[in-house]
Amino acid sequence: xxxxxxxxxxxxxxxxxxxxxxxxxxxxxxxxxxxxxxxxxxxxxxxxxxxxxxxxxxxxxxxxxxxxxxxxxxxxxxxxxxxxxxxxxxxxxxxxxxxxxxxxxxxxxxxxxxxxxxxxxxxxxxxxxxxxxxxxxxxxxxxxxxxxxxxxxxxxxxxxxxxxxxxxxxxxxxxxxxxxxxxxxxxxxxxxxxxxxxxxxxxxxxxxxxxxxxxxxxxxxxxxxxxxxxxxxxxxxxxxxxxxxxxxxxxxxxxxxxxxxxxxxxxxxxxxxxxxxxxxxxxxxxxxxxxxxxxxxxxxxxxxxxxxxxxxxxxxxxxxxxxxxxxxxxxxxxxxxxxxxxxxxxxxxxxxxxxxxxxxxxxxxxxxxxxxxxxxxxxxxxxxxxxxxxxxxxxxxxxxxxxxxxxxxxxxxxxxxxxxxxxxxxxxxxxxxxxxxxxxxxxxxxxxxxxxxxxxxxxxxxxxxxxxxxxxxxxxxxxxxxxxxxxxxxxxxxxxxxxxxxxxxxxxxxxxxxxxxxxxxxxxxxxxxxxxxxxxxxxxxxxxxxxxxxxxxxxxxxxxxxxxxxxxxxxxxxxxxxxxxxxxxxxxxxxxxxxxxxxxxxxxxxxxxxxxxxxxxxxxxxxxxxxxxxxxxxxxxxxxxxxxxxxxxxxxxxxxxxxxxxxxxxxxxxxxxxxxxxxxxxxxxxxxxxxxxxxxxxxxxxxxxxxxxxxxxxxxxxxxxxxxxxxxxxxxxxxxxxxxxxxxxxxxxxxxxxxxxxxxxxxxxxxxxxxxxxxxxxxxxxxxxxxxxxxxxxxxxxxxxxxxxxxxxxxxxxxxxxxxxxxxxxxxxxxxxxxxxxxxxxxxxxxxxxxx
Numbered sequence: 001x002x003x004x005x006x007x008x009x010x011x012x013x014x015x016x017x018x019x020x021x022x023x024x025x026x027x028x029x030x031x032x033x034x035x036x037x038x039x040x041x042x043x044x045x046x047x048x049x050x051x052x053x054x055x056x057x058x059x060x061x062x063x064x065x066x067x068x069x070x071x072x073x074x075x076x077x078x079x080x081x082x083x084x085x086x087x088x089x090x091x092x093x094x095x096x097x098x099x100x101x102x103x104x105x106x107x108x109x110x111x112x113x114x115x116x117x118x119x120x121x122x123x124x125x126x127x128x129x130x131x132x133x134x135x136x137x138x139x140x141x142x143x144x145x146x147x148x149x150x151x152x153x154x155x156x157x158x159x160x161x162x163x164x165x166x167x168x169x170x171x172x173x174x175x176x177x178x179x180x181x182x183x184x185x186x187x188x189x190x191x192x193x194x195x196x197x198x199x200x201x202x203x204x205x206x207x208x209x210x211x212x213x214x215x216x217x218x219x220x221x222x223x224x225x226x227x228x229x230x231x232x233x234x235x236x237x238x239x240x241x242x243x244x245x246x247x248x249x250x251x252x253x254x255x256x257x258x259x260x261x262x263x264x265x266x267x268x269x270x271x272x273x274x275x276x277x278x279x280x281x282x283x284x285x286x287x288x289x290x291x292x293x294x295x296x297x298x299x300x301x302x303x304x305x306x307x308x309x310x311x312x313x314x315x316x317x318x319x320x321x322x323x324x325x326x327x328x329x330x331x332x333x334x335x336x337x338x339x340x341x342x343x344x345x346x347x348x349x350x351x352x353x354x355x356x357x358x359x360x361x362x363x364x365x366x367x368x369x370x371x372x373x374x375x376x377x378x379x380x381x382x383x384x385x386x387x388x389x390x391x392x393x394x395x396x397x398x399x400x401x402x403x404x405x406x407x408x409x410x411x412x413x414x415x416x417x418x419x420x421x422x423x424x425x426x427x428x429x430x431x432x433x434x435x436x437x438x439x440x441x442x443x444x445x446x447x448x449x450x451x452x453x454x455x456x457x458x459x460x461x462x463x464x465x466x467x468x469x470x471x472x473x474x475x476x477x478x479x480x481x482x483x484x485x486x487x488x489x490x491x492x493x494x495x496x497x498x499x500x501x502x503x504x505x506x507x508x509x510x511x512x513x514x515x516x517x518x519x520x521x522x523x524x525x526x527x528x529x530x531x532x533x534x535x536x537x538x539x540x541x542x543x544x545x546x547x548x549x550x551x552x553x554x555x556x557x558x559x560x561x562x563x564x565x566x567x568x569x570x571x572x573x574x575x576x577x578x579x580x581x582x583x584x585x586x587x588x589x590x591x592x593x594x595x596x597x598x599x600x601x602x603x604x605x606x607x608x609x610x611x612x613x614x615x616x617x618x619x620x621x622x623x624x625x626x627x628x629x630x631x632x633x634x635x636x637x638x639x640x641x642x643x644x645x646x647x648x649x650x651x652x653x654x655x656x657x658x659x660x661x662x663x664x665x666x667x668x669x670x671x672x673x674x675x676x677x678x679x680x681x682x683x684x685x686x687x688x689x690x691x692x693x694x695x696x697x698x699x700x701x702x703x704x705x706x707x708x709x710x711x712x713x714x715x716x717x718x719x720x721x722x723x724x725x726x727x728x729x730x731x732x733x734x735x736x737x738x739x740x741x742x743x744x745x746x747x748x749x750x751x752x753x754x755x756x757x758x759x760x761x762x763x764x765x766x767x768x769x770x771x772x773x774x775x776x777x778x779x780x781x782x783x784x785x786x787x788x789x790x791x792x793x794x795x796x797x798x799x800x801x802x803x804x805x806x807x808x809x810x811x812x813x814x815x816x817x818x819x820x821x822x823x824x825x826x827x828x829x830x831x832x833x834x835x836x837x838x839x840x841x842x843x844x845x846x847x848x849x850x851x852x
Contacts, residue, residue, distance in 0.1 A: 729816050
């Protein structure tokens with residue numbers, strides 16, 4: 001799609017895809033609050049057209065027009081009028097009392113004409129017209145999460161996560177869109193695999209889902225549209241799946257004070273407590289950087305294209321594969337006759353001695369391995385979440401996916417963000433195989449031959465059928481192997497998925513570490529708003545509060561004078577973190593040798609793309625000590641070290657020196673360079689520091705009394721903390737298995753955690769958390785908690801609604817959650833409101849937990 005970008009001025013004639021349009025009043029301000037002109041709106045539409053048209057095409061569009069800007073009268077329009085150019089695509093719908101001709105937003109020229117008519121909002125249904133003009137079945141499900149008075153985007157995000165858990169269990173992958181108005185839309189593609197559903201059927205499913213959420217979370221969710229019921233809650237509007245209803249089209253502008261947009265978002269963004277609607281300039285930047293995050297939604301209508309002779313001849317067994325991919329957007333091969341020249345991807349392994357196989361390591365949203373066998377002119381494919389099994393006693397799950405073209409056997413590369421299967425693909429193994437048995441849809445037995453990894457005999461057994469899991473298989477390493485080895489074979493640690501169980505730090509010393517405990521860090525107390533208001537810069541220094549793992553950092557002279565100095569990191573709870581964060585050993589080169597041994601205080605953080613600490617990203621590096629696991633995690637997430645205090649220099653304690661003197665010593669003895677930092681204090685008063693911290697997207701502020709000594713191992717009111725978002729540490733006392741949206745449970749994953757805090761020498765139950773988890777976190781937590789199970793709860797008076805189905809554990813695991821307050825109104829009173837998972841606190845002990 002191409003278009004002339006409108007120039008500033010009263011009017012001009014442009015050519016758009018061969019159509020000539022007269023654009024007028026380009027200087028007219030349509031958004032007075034932002035000063036956005038009609039010309040700028042047309043420029044936005046020209047830039048966003050490839051994505052907007054893809055999601056709006058072939059759908060009858062209802063328009064909202066603001067000819068005199070958003071402060072003027074709005075015109076709601078369905079029917080085309082006499083001034084509509086003849087070339088604008090249209091379809092007719094006969095309603096009960098009228099017949100309307102609707103515009104179809106099928107091309108950039110039409111989109112530009114809509115912009116010329118001051119159409120700011122484009123609304124479309126969840127179905128398309130077919131090529132004959134007949135309405136097709138719906139190709140997507142939508143939930144409109146609309147906050148009532150007293151609720152906002154954080155509550156909508158929480159409901160979105162709750163809905164996602166259910167939809168995934170229904171084999172639907174929801175994609176979030178901030179609506180540009182107040183709430184969030186969740187879309188899920190309906191493909192041919194879900195059957196030919198009517199709009200009424202989809203509405204019924206969405207309604208039941210909304211009612212289930214309301215029943216499970218009555219203080220947060222409402223499914224009834226009565227305004228009197230919506231205060232403080234989120235309406236899950238299921239009705240927009242009705243064939244006569246419409247939803248704002250993705251990437252459409254909104255007719256509000258500011259030019260906001262219905263913008264696709266990532267699930268990670270929904271975890272951000274500062275989540276906000278996006279303006280059109282931000283959307284264009286994101287689209288250029290990330291591509292269309294909503295692209296997977298297009299698989300719905302692509303899989304439902306009506307059959308034509310050309311499609312039948314071209315697709316055949318690769319129809320599903322090609323329907324999920326756009327050859328203009330992904331480097332993946334499409335095979336002969338698919339619109340891309342053959343030979344652009346290397347061919348699979350030589351087939352002179354047999355058909356080919358390939359195993360590809362795929363770092364997508366979830367790491368997995370793709371196992372592919374050449375058969376009947378395609379690569380029949382399975383996804384292996386845990387990789388190829390190495391022990392005959394342990395089968396692995398295999399999920400059959402769509403057939404791939406033979407050329408895919410040689411593919412390695414990056415599938416762009418926003419595309420189906422986005423992520424890195426590398427070849428883990430390839431070669432040829434001998435076929436022993438192929439019972440279509442039931443059983444496959446093969447012997448693989450690979451120069452890289454040798455020969456092995458594998459069996460694939462179909463397990464689906466009665467429960468509807470038609471794609472479910474198991475992959476099994478047989479006892480009989482080509483080299484005659486039996487079942488006692490040692491696991492192959494080079495296999496995909498081997499050693500991926502979470503490693504907990506051992507109690508033994510890390511090689512090279514100096515024996516003896518590290519000092520304990522000084523701890524802060526939570527400040528009240530009144531205390532903050534009284535603080536001035538003369539008495540207090542204000543530092544940014546870093547969202548990471550607290551660490552005491554020792555820089556130690558080597559026993560051998562010619563060897564480099566060593567760095568040891570110790571967590572608050574006394575765990576050795578040295579092996580977990582090896583990149584921080586470079587600190588030894590940033591301090592003078594004659595100032596050793598040295599002890600510093602700091603925080604290990606993982607920064608996001610905007611340079612802000614992300615506790616969720618840091619979780620991907622936590623609890624790893626095996627060099628192979630650490631190195632793999634480092635490739636995806638690097639860490640930085642923020643230093644803010646010093647306890648010892650040249651073997652001499654300086655803890656009795658006042659804070660200002662210790663900061664001066666720190667600045668003198670450390671010459672930081674990435675990944676080590678010594679940030680300046682924040683300027684101004686406490687309130688000014690809080691405002692600056694919030695502007696920078698940080699967690700909060702630490703106020704430190706300038707005359708105070710360093711009270712190692714003690715909590716003091718000389719250090720006070722204030723956070724922008726309410727966060728609470730808690731002790732895990734139990735867990736409940738994940739519910740998959742059906743009456744059955746998945747005992748392999750954590751669905752929710754039961755939480756407590758220390759109280760009068762014991763523990764007090766404060767509620768449970770079940771949202772905010774990644775799938776990998778749910779599985780990893782399950783392994784940790786199963787090892788700590790006990791028969792009875794460590795806390796009394798757990799309500800029956802929370803204890804139902806619970807599995808109790810020893811109270812040793814500390815976690816952190818964000819929340820919306822306490823049911824009793826004051827901190828520590830009652831239970832947590834709307835807790836959201838933030839991560840494990842392996843650096844803390846249960847006795848360290850305090851009510852914030």
